[in-house]
Amino acid sequence: MVTTTSSCRSPTAFHPLLSARRIRTPTTQLELVKISPLKPTPLVSSLSRLDPFRARSSINNDHYVEERTSPASVIDNADRKVETRVWSWRGYSIRYQCGGDDGPALVLIHGFGASSDHWRKNIPALAKSHRVYSIDLIGYGYSDKPNPRDFRGFVGLQAAVMEPKFCKGIVLLNISLRMLHIKKQPLLGRPLVKAFQILLRNTPLGKLFFQSVATPHTVRDILCLCYHDMSQVTDELVQIILLPGLQPGADDVFLEFICYSDGPLPEELLPQVKCPVLIGWGNKDPWEPIELGRV
Secondary structure: OEEEEEOOOOOOOOOOOOOOOEEEOOOOEEEEEEEOOOOOOOOOOOOOOOOHHHHOOOOOOOOOOEEEEEEEEEEEOOOOEEEEEEEEEOOEEEEEEEEOOOOOEEEEEOOOOOOHHHHOOOHHHHOOOOEEEEEOOOOOOOOOOOOHHHOOOOHHHHHHHHOHHHOOEEEEEOOOOOOOOHHHOOHHHHHHHHHHHHHHHHOHHHHHHHHHHOOHHHHHHHHHHHOOOHHHOOHHHHHHHHHHHOOOOHHHHHHHHHHOOOOOOHHHHHHHOOOOEEEEEEOOOOOOOHHHHHO
16 A cells, blocks of 8 residues: 655645656646665555455444445546545445556645645546545544544554554655644743643634634635645635534644644654555745755
């Protein structure tokens, strides 16, 4: 399995299996860095037993898997057919999109504030040679939104650390460095940051803040800040980001993310990963410049 994770600020669609050191896109340049802690192995392989979307069987007693296709959920693309389905995991409904019938499996994981729709331009292209699964993480998109404090962490990196036998490679695109984490704040400012996080999480101020953000105008303004090529900030993209955020429970997920200062940082997880890692970083990233990634 290759796990591909992305933040919602990825500047453009790109094929995650490129081997070039640098590639140019219409909007920016992506710098690719390979990290191979072990002897080089093929970057892709099949999902093997960890492929619930095809096996339709239980992985263990705690992971009962059910697959069903949503009505009117098949999109006829000029290149490939993409289906939207629902996966039942531990009693929660997880929405995902899939395409491709043959080849190694790719799992595409979105970043904060996004959903599987963020990979809409990539799935048909990748499905020509792979079985592609793009998931709405629990709490995001159109998946169930339980208490967000029960589900945290870097999904792709954490999966590679916890279940290395199932993960043959990871591609990280503009991964979040968690700059809001308390450890990343100046020492003298940490008490103030912590107090502000508690205020947002535990008082009505947090809900009011979310309501001010969850509007088409504000979403568009934020996207224009994080997309180098602002022509990519279309009405479609604004709706893809906004509509899931209007669902019940989405405000709690949003506030928990910006207030969450526990758990490991990506630079703490990376040394524990045993499979090859390919990092793609847009050199025009305005929020987390590539220089921070190099450090």
